[in-house]
Amino acid sequence: MAVSMETFAQWKNTTLEKLDQSRKGSVDERARHVVCLLNSQERFFTTSSCSGRIVLMDGPPEGGVVQKKDCRWLFISHDPCRSEDLVSALSRSSGEAVLKFEAFVLHVQCHRLEDAQLLHSVAVNSGFRNSGLTVSRSGKIIMAVRSTHGLEVPLSHGGKLLVGAEYVHFLTQKANQKMEENFRRIHRFFQILQAALTAESPDLQRAEDPAVTPGEQENQAAVYRRRRKRQQSQTHAERDEEDSCSLDDCLDLFS
Helix, strand or coil: CCCCHHHHHHHHHHHHHCCCCCCCCCCCHHHHHHHHHHHCCCCEEEEEEECCEEEEEEECCCCCCCCHHHCEEEEEECCCCCHHHHHHHHCCCCCEEEEEEECCEEEEEECCHHHHHHHHHHHHHCCCCCCEEEECCCCCEEEEECCCCCEEEECEECCEECCCHHHHHHHHHHHHHHHHHHHHHHHHHHHHHHHHHHHHCCCCCCCCCCCCCCCHHHHHHHHHHHHHHHHHHHHHHHHHHHHHHHHHHHHHHCC
16 A cells, blocks of 8 residues: 655655765766656655766675675776776776676655556666566565666786786777666666656656757657557457456356
8 A cells, every 4th residue: 555645755855855875975967867857756756876887896805706895996987988097997906806887777766556667667668677666564665777787897816917908998898888878778768757757747847858859858758658558558458358268268167
């Protein structure tokens, strides 16, 4: 059962009034328009976000799985980077250096299950196919927007570099390609989300997307409405078929 809007509003105010606990201390610019759009809706609020990043972490010399809490951050960028910067950062490694690309991630608390399902549909259609939702005993519904679009490569052992500069340059290109694809998915997510919200509330004031082109939001809204209508038609058809099968099974019992 969904919590009351009054309770949800209290949760939202408490969360949004808290200081940002991330290492950066603020919302990433590449994700700010998405966060602002969601927080402008009374049925959603964001609890954490990251626009995506390229990270070089140095784990303890004894090896094992590199955990963020036990490592040094040698390099971090929320934009495409240069291989020269990574090579320079690697020179400071004294343990197990690992290069990672981590894609956009967003956690959103939703008022109702239907709201979370809407957001999940938007995420999957935007390319974030590893998205999912959880429901706590207290009624808190959290929708996580995420994907498997990542990269993780060990580069040093005991402070000794295992690869050459040429391979680091190759990995940099791969990480940058993934970052660019990540930005495209964020753009699609924002556009489809805007279209979905507009389709449900035509009077909704549109938020600005820094990557938008004139007329694109209107096209996305029209596409979303057609897709939503088609999905609903398919759902009704499947239910009709199930009802028909159930009736046939019942008739078989009396034959």
